[in-house]
Amino acid sequence: MEFSTSARLTIPGHQTAVRDGLRALLDTLLLRSLPEDGRGTAEIVLAEALNNIVEHAYAHHDGEIEISLQLRRNELLCKISDTGVPMPGGQLPAGVLAPHGDCADLPEGGFGWHLIRRLSKDLDYRREDGRNLLSFRLDTKQSPA
Known part of the structure; x- marks a missing residue:
C-alpha cells in the first residue's frame, strides 16, 4: 500500500473552517493509513488544538491556521502555527483537571489541554516572529486488544 508520509493544510481561523479542515486532514492518505487508535488520537488532539486557536487566539480578529x-x-x-494572540504568559495552560463531585456539576470546557497533554508527547509552544508555534508527537501504533 502506498501512502504519503506528510500532509499540509492552511485554513481560516474560524469554527466552520476547523470542522472542514479536520475532515479534509482525516481524509488524507496519511491519516487514513493510520491504525484506528492512532487516527482517533490524531482527531481528538488536532480538534482540541485547532478549536483552542479559534476560541482564544482568534477571538477578536481573523487569521489563518497552518x-x-x-x-x-x-x-x-x-x-500548528497561527498569527493570533499569544498564550497568556507565553506558556501552555497546565491542563490540570480540577476535582469535581457530581457529574452533573462538570463544566462544559476546560478539558482540552488535559487531553492534549495526556495524548501527546514532546508538547512545545513558542512565540516567534508574531506567530504561535505549537508542536507535538502522537503515537500511531494500534493498542493491543
Whole structure:
C-alpha cells in the first residue's frame, strides 16, 4: 500500500473552517493509513488544538491556521502555527483537571489541554516572529486488544 508520509493544510481561523479542515486532514492518505487508535488520537488532539486557536487566539480578529503533519515510524509529528494572540504568559495552560463531585456539576470546557497533554508527547509552544508555534508527537501504533 502506498501512502504519503506528510500532509499540509492552511485554513481560516474560524469554527466552520476547523470542522472542514479536520475532515479534509482525516481524509488524507496519511491519516487514513493510520491504525484506528492512532487516527482517533490524531482527531481528538488536532480538534482540541485547532478549536483552542479559534476560541482564544482568534477571538477578536481573523487569521489563518497552518497545519503540518509528518509520519515517522510509529509517530505523527504535528506542527500548528497561527498569527493570533499569544498564550497568556507565553506558556501552555497546565491542563490540570480540577476535582469535581457530581457529574452533573462538570463544566462544559476546560478539558482540552488535559487531553492534549495526556495524548501527546514532546508538547512545545513558542512565540516567534508574531506567530504561535505549537508542536507535538502522537503515537500511531494500534493498542493491543
